[in-house]
Amino acid sequence: MQELQSTYKAVDALLKDERGFTELVEAVFASIDKDGSGTLEVSEVEEYVFSSCSEMGIKQTPDRSTIRSVFEELDEDKSSTIDKKELAKFLRREKKKKKKKKK
Numbered sequence: 001m002q003e004l005q006s007t008y009k010a011v012d013a014l015l016k017d018e019r020g021f022t023e024l025v026e027a028v029f030a031s032i033d034k035d036g037s038g039t040l041e042v043s044e045v046e047e048y049v050f051s052s053c054s055e056m057g058i059k060q061t062p063d064r065s066t067i068r069s070v071f072e073e074l075d076e077d078k079s080s081t082i083d084k085k086e087l088a089k090f091l092r093r094e095k096k097k098k099k100k101k102k103k
Contacts (some may be wrong), residue, residue: 010064021088021092032045038083039081040087073090074090
């Protein structure tokens with residue numbers, strides 16, 4: 001749990017710095033984009049979520065319908081793929097939601 005909190009703090013710091021944020025988006029995107037196409041397909045996102053949960057020891061993973069629902073939310077242009085801009089917008093939105101919850 002301590003490791004997860006440290007990760008959240010590091011991500012929080014990166015999100016405050018535009019250059020750091022861009023680097024974070026690039027790194028996350030590259031780790032998900034297994035085929036190197038420059039876009040994320042739902043299967044790549046599913047694989048990433050399941051493997052990340054497994055690596056972190058999270059036993060209760062989201063089901064495929066939940067992942068697909070989030071994927072559809074990210075896919076603003078309805079192209080059935082997610083590009084870097086869509087991922088960046090999503091990460092910024094999530095950060096703002098977390099800030100509001102803290103208040």
